[in-house]
Amino acid sequence: MTPLGVILAGGRATRMGGGDKGLRVVAGQRLIDHVIARLKPQVAGLAINANGDPSRLAEFGVPILPDSVEGYAGPLAGVLAGLDWAAGQGAEAIVTAAADTPFFPRDLVTRLQAAAGPSGLALAASPDGAGRIWQHPTFGLWPVALREDLRTALRGGLRKIVVWTDRHGAGRAEFGDAGFDPFFNVNSPEDIARAEELAGLA
Known part of the structure; x- marks a missing residue:
């Protein structure tokens, strides 16, 4: 069954001066527009996780x-x-994707599904060029069957994604064939300039 997609846009964007980081413009489009364009064809339906007044995101026509x-x-x-x-x-x-990561792989969902561990969980990862593999825990495949376990963990104070995903034996889908890190995310005004450069490669 094709999973649903959820764009994670609930961060506080403190390094960007606050506000909705996903609404910053890169290569003529808002970051979240790039994310929607890449994720929507891969999933059965789409929603955005965001806090505050939902009307500011009403134009996207999704929950x-x-x-x-x-x-x-x-x-x-x-x-x-x-x-x-x-x-x-x-x-x-x-499947989740971060709202500030505009160039993630167009085959994210199928590769996460192929890498899923016994519980159905999988996280994305990519090499850093120095022989290390970095996990990208905001890009993952998450089974609905684990939601009550996650709720209990959150109520108990757990916050680190990999602590919970390791507990459930998450698989790892490695992406390293794009010529650049496809999970580059925009965290600061300086990153906007770098994203503009990468837009021509993505």
């Missing part, structure tokens, strides 16, 4: 999912919001 965990609980809270939404749709899994 806006706020965190269901009080306080800023990080990306895992967005994953849980996505899993709760997916459960209501009768879906078996979601």
Whole structure:
């Protein structure tokens, strides 16, 4: 079954001066437009995880999912919001993508599915050029069957994604064939200039 897609846009963007980082423009389009264009063809339906007034994102015409965990609980809270939404749709899994990462692979979903561990979990990863492999835990395949376990972990104070995914034996899908890190994300104004350069390669 093709999973649903959830764009994680619930971060506070402190290094960008606050606001919705996904609405910053790169190569003539907002970051979130790039993300939607890449993720939408790969999934059965799409939603955005974001907090605050949902009307500011109404133009995208997709469900806006706020965190269901009080306080800023990080990306895992967005994953849980996505899993709760997916459960209501009768879906078996979601794939998440970060709203500030405009050039992620166009075969993200199929490769995550191929790499899934016994629990159905998988995270994306890529090499750094120095022989190390970096995980990108905001890009993952998450089974709906684990949502109550995740809810319990979040209520217990867990915040680090890989602590929870390691606990459930997540698989790892490695992406290293794009000529650059496809999971480059925009964290600062300086990163906008780098993203403009990468736009010609992606």
